[in-house]
Amino acid sequence: MPVEPTPIPRHHPLLTEFRRAFKSGPPLVAIEGPRLIGEAIRSGFRVERALFSRTGLEHHGDKLLPQFSKHTTAAVADDGPFAAAMDAEHPQGVAALVRFTPAALAEAFGKEGAVPLLLAAAEMQDPGNLGTLIRAADAFGATGFVALADTVSPFNPKALRASAGSIFHLPVVAKVTAAELIAACRARNVALLATAARASGNDPNEALSGLDRPVCIVIGQEGAGVPRELLRAAGRTIAIPMQRSIESLNAGAAGAILLYEAARQRR
């Protein structure tokens, strides 16, 4: 059992530490809300510091406090200063600093014997979409998720919220260059697939075939699509068959469909 949370005043350095952690990311990642914190603990991550608002302590203290280890420092601040240290517009009364080491690229290819299924995001700027993709990668059994170098950080607080805890479930690799990803796929005989808005005259029944093989699906920002370097290196361009030709699907929705289809073919 941790000690009772220590009350801290309005200008305490811990508030600054949280404000900074929301911007900086690993090795200390700031997460908000009882669900995300619970998910981190259940997944074996170590909560270094917990911060409650007065109201948040009343609501979530009984449930959360017993889950912290003796290494967790818990504090409580007044609602106003607490909210000012948070990223969310409507904070949920509790936040935590979690020690988090991003995965190495090799881990994203899965454990020995797994058929690699990677989703790689290129030049994606919307953290909500990125979090949605990480959540879908988790749901559909992807072996790993790769955020390429020019993509918004998966440890961005909005991406973490949208991932709904899935960030703690599968290897998530950040700041990977296109060259590194291409080399890693080649070394392991994993097919690099680039997604496009339109298939090049494919039979719709064939458009997404072969996702049961070892694959790394690269998805780009809507509109701009997959960057040229990756397009050139890709073994194949795939497109989701559509009934009506629209410019593109939302990137989060498109990635979720591709992962669903891969899982379907792998059953």
Next chain:
Amino acid sequence: MPVEPTPIPRHHPLLTEFRRAFKSGPPLVAIEGPRLIGEAIRSGFRVERALFSRTGLEHHGDKLLPQFSKHTTAAVADDGPFAAAMDAEHPQGVAALVRFTPAALAEAFGKEGAVPLLLAAAEMQDPGNLGTLIRAADAFGATGFVALADTVSPFNPKALRASAGSIFHLPVVAKVTAAELIAACRARNVALLATAARASGNDPNEALSGLDRPVCIVIGQEGAGVPRELLRAAGRTIAIPMQRSIESLNAGAAGAILLYEAARQRR
């Protein structure tokens, strides 16, 4: 060809009219950005008023002005007052008021001979997710989209942006009560399917079977799920089979997967 846009001062009533239209919705819907406006015109909707910022007129005037009919009143305001009348955080320099009559519920079942495929959103509060669903409904050939009474308006500016113009392509019905939807489906022998986070012990290969028949898929807010009245009336509860058990997918992603799967089965 419309006349040259009329310069308007800082406190012109047209600015107020736009500000209000972003909040109120049909019959006059305010839309922003050259793409969305172009999509409305191509889809046969009538632009009543167009408003440019000075900078926006330089960028988009040559392309957009010739597309307006003689019924369009075009105006130009300074960048500051223009931005203040917009909804988007980063407005794109042009907006329009479009006359838009929401579809009647009957239209969402498709034209004579079509196999109805409806997506109905229940208690969904995120306009971005709603727009993503409308875009997916368009892409995968749904006959219509229904926003149930307690769902955010599909004519909300954020939903319109996320729909990327798809709102102009298929019948979108708003403010439908659960009772109305249930009755309309029964009258047409359209199966009402409620989505849930988890299937009730189904074989994953059977979990989503039968989407090639006339169906109305009801999707709820993440977490809360489909409201009880609709759950009770539903002929069947469906769930997307997942590899790892997560609480739920993002609602936009889940709806897009169900529509993709329906389109796949209908090929």
